[in-house]
Amino acid sequence: MKSTNLRYALRAGFTFAILIIFLILIAFDVTASSMIDKAMGIDMAKTGAKTPTITSLIFFLSLIGLWNGGNAGRGQERLGIKVLAGLVAGLICGLLVGVFSFGLGTLNARGIDIRVYLSALSPDSVNFLNYGRGPLVGAFLHVVLLTVSGVAGGLLTWALGQKGWRRALSSRLDNAWSAESRSSFNNRISRSPIFRYVGIVLLLTILAILPRQWGSYWNYVFGIVGIYIILGLGLNIIVGLSGQLVLGFVAFFAIGAYSFALLTAPEPHHLQWNFWVALVVAVILSALTGILLGLPLLRLRGDYLAIVTLGFGEIIRTLLRSDLMIPLTAGPRGVRDIAGPTIFGHPFNTDVDYMYLIILAVLLTIFITQRLQYARVGRAWVSIREDETVARATGVDTFKYKLIALALGAAFAGIGGVLFASKNQFTGPEDHVLMVSINVLCIIVVGGMGSIPGVILGAFTLKGLPEILRDLELYRLLAFGALLVVMMILRPSGLWPVGRPHLETEITNNPPDNSSTQQKGEPV
DSSP states (O other): OOHHHHHHHHHHHHHHHHHHHHHHHTTHHHHHHHHHHHHTTOOHHHHTOSSOOHHHHHHHHHHHHHHHHHHHTTTOOSHHHHHHHHHHHHHHHHHHHHHHHHHHHHHHHTTOOGGGTOTTOOHHHHHHHTTTSOHHHHHHHHHHHHHHHHHHHHHHHHHHTOSHHHHHHHHHHHHHSOHHHHHHHHHHHHHOHHHHHHHHHHHHHHHHHHHHHHOHHHHHHHHHHHHHHHHHHHHIIIIIISOOOOSOTHHHHHHHHHHHHHHHSSSSSOOOOOHHHHHHHHHHHHHHHHHHHHHHHTTOOHHHHHHHHHHHHHHHHHHHHOGGGHHHHOGGGOEESOOOOEETTEEOOSHHHHHHHHHHHHHHHHHHHHHHHTSHHHHHHHHHHHOHHHHHHTTOOHHHHHHHHHHHHHHHHHHHHHHHHHHHTEEOGGGSOHHHHHHHHHHHHHHOTTOHHHHHHHHIIIIIHHHHOGGGGGGHHHHHHHHHHHHHHHOTTOSSOOOOOOOOOOOOSSOOOOTTTOOTTOOO
8 A cells, every 4th residue: 555545544533533533522322313213213302312223323423434434445446445435434434432431421421411511412412422332342342333434434435436337337227328319318408398388287287286285284385485585585686696795685575575575564553465465565665775785886896896785784683683773663672573475365474375475486586597698688787797897808897787686676575575574464673684695605606606596596505404404404515615615616607607608600511602692892
């Protein structure tokens, strides 16, 4: 084994040991093990156990050990080198984790409350970490488990790297469906209006049926996802298409929510306007706020624009929380009893009704965004995003188009704010914190800048999964950070990146001869 290979294996072992120790310090080993138990149908509440099963902990650590061994053996061709690299990395990782668990177990056995220094480590969790055994036995089991899983990871990397089975599978697939047949099939689907219309009808049918079958919980989850899709599409116009980094997007969301709430709630102004009239007014006010903010600020670029808009968002939140604003906005208490929509006198306020309303709003924003993206204004936005100086030199009124993008994005945020306030029948200052802007920006980054399907996929990933996986709620910020780091390394363009625009031209082998129609003295 060469010194470089040994150094790489040692580094992998140290890195994964630090990772496991960090997960133990935040008690993620217990959380992950409990999630594995739930997946296996084991309920801790029914069994009365204080900690998950030891089998789930072994499975969780084995997965990390496989990852460690596979990472150490990556880039090597020979089986022996891969196994040896996995062995070294697993042994180093196991020794470090074993020493750490031995230290925690020893302190726990002597009656020292570790929670005084590390609040997440209870005596039960420390005992669980050592497999319910003594400190020495637990440390030895960690060394054995992580070493064996590291060797298995090296073997797995070698097996997956073999080209024989991949070639055989690829040849069978190619024989079953050649590239020419795939291409012609895709072209027929993409050019046939029948497939497109059938797909639209099928999608609308599914969207009409599912809200009545999901139940209240799933309507709540996907209602939140739908609102964030609207917010993501609005910010995508500003950031993804026109390239203006705005971090105070939550301000437009708050203006839409509060404008609607103050116009329809019985307190503090006793206006109680009609839902649809208040909706239009709130969206117009949000768009006007975007225009008024953009007039003095859109001369700025990059970090300067981001910092100023961030300050604007914090100013709005501070004003909403201020006691001086109680006569106007009800102050920190927020606005309650916000009205819901009515259609032909029928109240439209159940969870199913709101889900239909959110679906209609999502479809409308998708339609508007798609039409604008491929129109002249969309091409102007893309040119500004790519190079504003060149766009201005070619005759694009960059200030006008950036102002249009900010106004439209603010209007979409206003729609999201109206739906959010009406659905919850309450809105307060804590609903409009900076984290909302960060969440929406993360949706765009993870999904793909400028991509409408990417925004939808990002909203489901960042807002749908955390609602479904409630056990990971304490680690939401950690998951956000880790996901962004992974995305920047593996897929910097997003989960569903947007393709570069192209012009389809028809090339003929025999171009027309214009010599007969050309007049004498006319330039060729």
